[in-house]
Amino acid sequence: MIPDLLTAAQFSTVYNALSLVIAAQLFTAIFLLVSLPRVLPRYRPAVTIALIVCGIAVYHYFRIFDSFNAAFATDSVGGSDGYAQVAGIGFNEGYRYVDWLLTVPLLLVELIAVLALARKMQNRLLLQLVPAAILMIALGYPGEVSGDLGVRTVFGVLSSIPFFFILYVLFIQLSKSLALQPVEVRGTLSRLRFLLVLSWGVYPIAYLLPALDLGADGWVWKQVGYSIADIVAKAAYGLIIYQVAKTKSWIEDPEFAEHERPLSHPLRTVADLDKAA
């Protein structure tokens, strides 16, 4: 599956894409860590999980980046003759699955945590989402590492079953809980599910790209596709979770909002909600 030869442009594209993911996730994690006091303590678990997810991705992308750099080499100045796979070291695609096995369940925990639901409802949703997420990743792995298209297809289909179950929980079960969220964040939270599902949609596309037999170009676009999907699903997603946590904090604690919000920013608090009711 891994091409024997990459042009200098193909090599640079993968190199820069992998490095971009490291920078984006590392500094999103640092931003969220520094910004933790900007939300009420009750929303800090959600933001903490968001920064942990980005941190786990940074660790794995450092490994993927180093593995890629070691696996390809050139004899020419500036790589003008292209980069060939070297003997002795193979590019380890499995890393991504180890990353996802940890981060994908946590992304769902992050979403449930920022909703701040009643304990019973929260536990019920987590007991459905977390095992399904682990199953989805675990069933994708044997297909990814297999060179056989039949094996890829079987495990691709098996892995879709927990995926569709997650969709069912997010879009049917969760809808009742979303209706109880403050109107300021309801739209964002609803769209967040689509962001999650759309960015996850890149993975099966990248998974099936080798079947199209696009050669080295197909492989390069698979790496770029995974990289962009990881930035959207972890860093961008985490920043939106933080925005939701911040807005809910302002609404629920007017004294906190008084210090945190810009003076020109209109403030609607739980007190106003009571007045309107």
Next chain:
Amino acid sequence: MIPDLLTAAQFSTVYNALSLVIAAQLFTAIFLLVSLPRVLPRYRPAVTIALIVCGIAVYHYFRIFDSFNAAFATDSVGGSDGYAQVAGIGFNEGYRYVDWLLTVPLLLVELIAVLALARKMQNRLLLQLVPAAILMIALGYPGEVSGDLGVRTVFGVLSSIPFFFILYVLFIQLSKSLALQPVEVRGTLSRLRFLLVLSWGVYPIAYLLPALDLGADGWVWKQVGYSIADIVAKAAYGLIIYQVAKTKSWIEDPEFAEHERPLSHPLRTVADLDKAA
């Protein structure tokens, strides 16, 4: 584009310039992190983004520095015979674009954040500035990596379109919001736009330098020019954002100012503004 041979003086100049950027950005980031409690909570997002921008630059300059050191080697004692490009490793110019793709939009977010505008106005400005900044960098990249002068020119012109749109938003659209800022920071904020645009002006000059065919000297000055522009546009700019945030914090909260300002420093607060009105 990358010269085959650098003299010892040319090699040292690039080496020292790249290292200077690492030192300047790293310690500006640390200074801003330590100084975060010196501004009111409502201005900490702006200062946090300023330190994140410097941090992202540090990450990329470590990679650029290592790439430069690995790409050139000398056989002579102390490099007296000059440094030649070695086979097997190319100096990766693309890093700068990956850095700018993340930092240039954030520099604009930083400026808008310190203005502390009403949410609606803030979102409107960000929806114009951030996509334009991403487009400007993305359109510059194909020209930068191309050896062909025609391709460089076409993408240089395309990339100028979002650049001029950003100028329009900063100097026409933003002027009304600036008029609402306290008089103590209005001049600084206005000049900050010029600092941003002037330091950005170095990039197109450096971009076009290869067209002048100055050989290795042209390439060395391009590296030095990019380095100085990055220090001005990120570290110096971030420190000015911090000064603005500090001044606005003192004005808006006299009790905070009482603890923060030097005793001999004159203090004007919102209370005085009310009296004058």
